[in-house]
Amino acid sequence: MVKVVDMGDxxxxxxNITKKFPGVVANDNITLKLKRGEIHALLGENGAxxxxxxxxxxxxxxxxxxxIRKNGQVVKINNPNDANALGIGMVHxxxxxxxxxxxxxxxxxxxxxxxxxxxxKNEARKKVMELSEKYGLRVDPDAYIxxxxxxxxxxxxxxxxxxxxxxxxxxxxxxxVLTPQEIRELxxxxxGFAREGKSILFITxxxxxxxxxxxxxxxxxxxxxxxxxxxxxxxxxxxxxxxVGRDISFSVNKKEKKPGKVVLSVRNLNVVSKIHxxxxxxxxxxxxxxxxxxxxxxxxxxxxxxxxxxxTGLEKPTSGKIMLNGHDITRASIRERSIRGMSHIPEDRxxxxxxxxxxxxxxxxxxxxxxxxxxxxxxxxxxxxxKYAEKLIEKFDIRSxxxxxxxxxxxxxxxQQKAIIAREIDKDHDLLIAVQPTRGxxxxxxxxxxxxxxxxRDAGKAVLLVSLELDExxxxxxxxxVIYGGEIVGELNPKTTTMExxxxxMSGAKRDVVxxxxxxxxx
Amino acid sequence: xxxxxxxxxxxLPVAIPLLLVALGxxxxxxxxxxxxxxxxxxxxxxxxxxxxxYFVQDLGLNPQTILLLAMLVAAVAGVIYSLLLSFAAVxxxxxxxxxxxxxxxxxxxxxxxxxxxxxxxxxVTTAVNFYIQKIPVLGDIPVIGRMFFQKTYLTVMIGILFxxxxxxxxxxxxxGLRLRACGEHPHAADSVGINVYKMRYAGVTISGILGGxxxxxxxxxxxxxNVNGHTGVAGFGFLALAVMIFGQWRPGKIFLASLFFAxxxxxxxxxxxxxxxxxLGINQTYYKMLPYVATMVVxxxxxxxxxxxxxxxxxxDKSSR
Numbered sequence: 001m002v003k004v005v006d007m008g009d010x011x012x013x014x015x016n017i018t019k020k021f022p023g024v025v026a027n028d029n030i031t032l033k034l035k036r037g038e039i040h041a042l043l044g045e046n047g048a049x050x051x052x053x054x055x056x057x058x059x060x061x062x063x064x065x066x067x068i069r070k071n072g073q074v075v076k077i078n079n080p081n082d083a084n085a086l087g088i089g090m091v092h093x094x095x096x097x098x099x100x101x102x103x104x105x106x107x108x109x110x111x112x113x114x115x116x117x118x119x120x121k122n123e124a125r126k127k128v129m130e131l132s133e134k135y136g137l138r139v140d141p142d143a144y145i146x147x148x149x150x151x152x153x154x155x156x157x158x159x160x161x162x163x164x165x166x167x168x169x170x171x172x173x174x175x176x177v178l179t180p181q182e183i184r185e186l187x188x189x190x191x192g193f194a195r196e197g198k199s200i201l202f203i204t205x206x207x208x209x210x211x212x213x214x215x216x217x218x219x220x221x222x223x224x225x226x227x228x229x230x231x232x233x234x235x236x237x238x239x240x241x242x243x244v245g246r247d248i249s250f251s252v253n254k255k256e257k258k259p260g261k262v263v264l265s266v267r268n269l270n271v272v273s274k275i276h277x278x279x280x281x282x283x284x285x286x287x288x289x290x291x292x293x294x295x296x297x298x299x300x301x302x303x304x305x306x307x308x309x310x311x312t313g314l315e316k317p318t319s320g321k322i323m324l325n326g327h328d329i330t331r332a333s334i335r336e337r338s339i340r341g342m343s344h345i346p347e348d349r350x351x352x353x354x355x356x357x358x359x360x361x362x363x364x365x366x367x368x369x370x371x372x373x374x375x376x377x378x379x380x381x382x383x384x385x386x387k388y389a390e391k392l393i394e395k396f397d398i399r400s401x402x403x404x405x406x407x408x409x410x411x412x413x414x415x416q417q418k419a420i421i422a423r424e425i426d427k428d429h430d431l432l433i434a435v436q437p438t439r440g441x442x443x444x445x446x447x448x449x450x451x452x453x454x455x456x457r458d459a460g461k462a463v464l465l466v467s468l469e470l471d472e473x474x475x476x477x478x479x480x481x482v483i484y485g486g487e488i489v490g491e492l493n494p495k496t497t498t499m500e501x502x503x504x505x506m507s508g509a510k511r512d513v514v515x516x517x518x519x520x521x522x523x
Numbered sequence: 524x525x526x527x528x529x530x531x532x533x534x535l536p537v538a539i540p541l542l543l544v545a546l547g548x549x550x551x552x553x554x555x556x557x558x559x560x561x562x563x564x565x566x567x568x569x570x571x572x573x574x575x576x577y578f579v580q581d582l583g584l585n586p587q588t589i590l591l592l593a594m595l596v597a598a599v600a601g602v603i604y605s606l607l608l609s610f611a612a613v614x615x616x617x618x619x620x621x622x623x624x625x626x627x628x629x630x631x632x633x634x635x636x637x638x639x640x641x642x643x644x645x646x647v648t649t650a651v652n653f654y655i656q657k658i659p660v661l662g663d664i665p666v667i668g669r670m671f672f673q674k675t676y677l678t679v680m681i682g683i684l685f686x687x688x689x690x691x692x693x694x695x696x697x698x699g700l701r702l703r704a705c706g707e708h709p710h711a712a713d714s715v716g717i718n719v720y721k722m723r724y725a726g727v728t729i730s731g732i733l734g735g736x737x738x739x740x741x742x743x744x745x746x747x748x749n750v751n752g753h754t755g756v757a758g759f760g761f762l763a764l765a766v767m768i769f770g771q772w773r774p775g776k777i778f779l780a781s782l783f784f785a786x787x788x789x790x791x792x793x794x795x796x797x798x799x800x801x802x803l804g805i806n807q808t809y810y811k812m813l814p815y816v817a818t819m820v821v822x823x824x825x826x827x828x829x830x831x832x833x834x835x836x837x838x839x840d841k842s843s844r
């Protein structure tokens with residue numbers, strides 16, 4: 001069902017935009033109209049064509065057909081300079097900041113105030129500081145980008161737009177990289193811009209954020225326009241149905257299950273950071289049993305990564321003991337851990353999960369290529385690899401351009417993640433470690449990942465989940481271990497606790513004396 | 524004290540070609556194009572500079588005028604040769620290291636061929652004396668005058684001038700800021716409307732100018748105005764790359780690094796004047812290895828910490844992200 005609300009006074013109209021790339025129509029006859037002073041959300045799954053549409057508006061791509069109007073006048077936007085001249089600015093999903101430049105230099109790059117070619121830094125600094133104060137965008141103009149937080153980098157990107165006096169602001173998934181506090185702050189700032197008469201296009205796939213700040217929302221699916229709706233007349237459920245094309249359940253269906261024997265047991269684990277030489281994991285002990293999902297929750301950078309690295313063998317612990325199925329694996333090789341039943345969905349899927357320039361089939365067999373099924377005297381049996389890959393692709397619904405021979409780099413994030421999950425789940429395992437498995441995925445893919453994790457639990461496997469998303473933590477875990485400053489400060493039951501309480505533990509405002517767990521996981 | 528004067532007077536004319544060529548490399552690499560071809564560009568500039576001198580030397584012009592004119596010729600020659608690199612690296616998106624290497628291999632052969640054809644020799648030999656005994660007024664300043672303005676070449680003053688201009692352009696101008704952005708994060712530069720291709724052409728072209736001039740200054744300050752196809756510029760183009768890395772792609776540090784290498788070389792060639800070293804009885808050939816051995820040692824220790832422009836060597840492709 002397509003609803004289009006139409007009531008004049010548009011600052012930007014993108015009419016019947018079509019943009020094709022080899023083999024795919026990224027935007028198919030899409031019309032989007034932006035009103036003056038509104039926050040207009042652009043919703044869609046990964047690969048729905050949101051970013052392409054915005055790149056067309058920003059002059060990075062030229063549309064194959066269709067036209068763009070500003071204040072009713074047809075305009076041609078050939079490059080970002082043209083967009084800038086029309087008052088269009090964009091905060092890109094991956095920030096476009098030069099790391100070795102200062103904040104100030106990044107803001108003025110391309111529009112430097114200058115006399116005879118010489119940059120007038122003082123003039124620029126004055127204007128930047130005025131903007132910074134006016135909008136509450138705290139930055140240090142002389143700090144280098146590489147030294148500041150992601151949140152401040154984003155403020156630099158926003159200041160870049162304001163410095164150029166842009167009145168049409170595009171935000172491409174601005175909240176993906178922020179902490180909950182920073183998200184709240186950003187949404188307030190966006191509202192402030194709208195009140196001032198600036199018009200905002202807000203790309204996202206987080207429905208809560210749309211409900212909170214957006215006036216209207218345009219939904220794309222697979223390159224096609226599904227519709228534009230008034231946010232106050234709609235619901236999260238309706239939006240998600242428009243986005244995905246089917247009903248999405250927000251809560252995960254989970255049967256009661258009694259945990260079985262201890263699969264993973266960690267005792268008094270200490271890890272020293274490679275970066276600053278201090279203890280980042282302090283005396284951490286916990287068990288994960290068969291048939292339960294244990295979640296380590298906490299704000300990013302509190303030692304989660306190091307705990308997982310120690311368990312999976314990516315990093316050596318300084319002291320402590322890690323047992324898997326009763327075997328001491330503290331110093332074992334990664335291959336041995338894998339054989340003993342550990343599967344790992346890593347935090348950084350590009351760095352540790354996949355060989356991006358390998359084919360899909362090669363990636364799918366990465367954990368198993370040495371087994372007799374796939375090799376003979378060192379030679380890979382490519383026909384069995386192919387067969388195996390085809391089986392997994394079908395079973396796990398991995399979508400790609402050319403099937404088993406697709407280069408993984410060219411696949412969408414969701415399907416890359418599916419490939420990792422397929423590989424890790426299909427091999428023999430008793431323990432599945434999933435670190436932020438839904439990061440950067442769209443809602444359909446998130447649902448899929450959650451279903452897979454719960455299915456593993458129901459199949460009697462132990463699941464250790466590390467997540468920063470509170471919704472995810474509350475929805476799918478059986479037990480929550482809250483980590484703060486490298487220590488486990490509380491163990492919570494998701495059924496009896498609240499988001500607020502969890503938040504207090506995560507911020508370090510509350511902590512329990514966690515009872516000592518006596519010796520290893522023997523029953 | 525005599526020996527200190529001597530070393531300084533002889534270090535500078537050697538340091539200047541290194542300085543200029545390394546600055547050229549800096550402009551090219553901070554725009555994002557790896558310039559291995561510096562050696563070739565130097566030699567190309569040196570050859571045309573020397574050819575120019577050869578053809579005008581009998582006209583009775585002032586030697587310093589000839590030097591300035593030949594410098595312009597060398598700059599133009601350097602630019603022309605560097606355009607081959609720009610074209611391959613920017614337009615054709617070719618591998619920059621391979622392109623640079625082939626450009627290096629081409630030039631000595633070409634010089635030998637043409638010199639044999641037209642001069643029946645291995646290179647160009649000129650007969651203009653560019654040496655300056657003493658610069659009027661400045662040369663009379665106590666101590667400093669003797670160090671910097673006596674028994675020297677005009678190339679030294681020009682080189683320092685280029686250093687100052689380069690530093691100002693690099694750090695204080697719109698152009699410099701944009702150029703550096705292109706070598707570090709071309710997508711960021713593109714997103715604020717900077718034409719990355721143009722900036723990279725500009726960077727390589729500047730390296731052509733400085734490389735060509737540096738080559739000619741090498742033949743003036745080190746080879747008495749001659750160029751031949753066998754010794755070429757004796758690896759000074761590569762040494763300049765080391766100077767650039769040692770100097771961390773920064774003009775001031777590059778200047779110090781070029782002085783360091785030039786000093787070692789001068790020292791190596793002056794052993795017989797330094798009784799202490801001479802009496803050690805080490806074969807002088809070993810001393811001549813000094814600058815090159817130092818290159819290896821210095822790079823081994825600094826290259827780990829060194830921070831090259833992030834996007835250098837990667838052809839810019841608008842559509843990839």
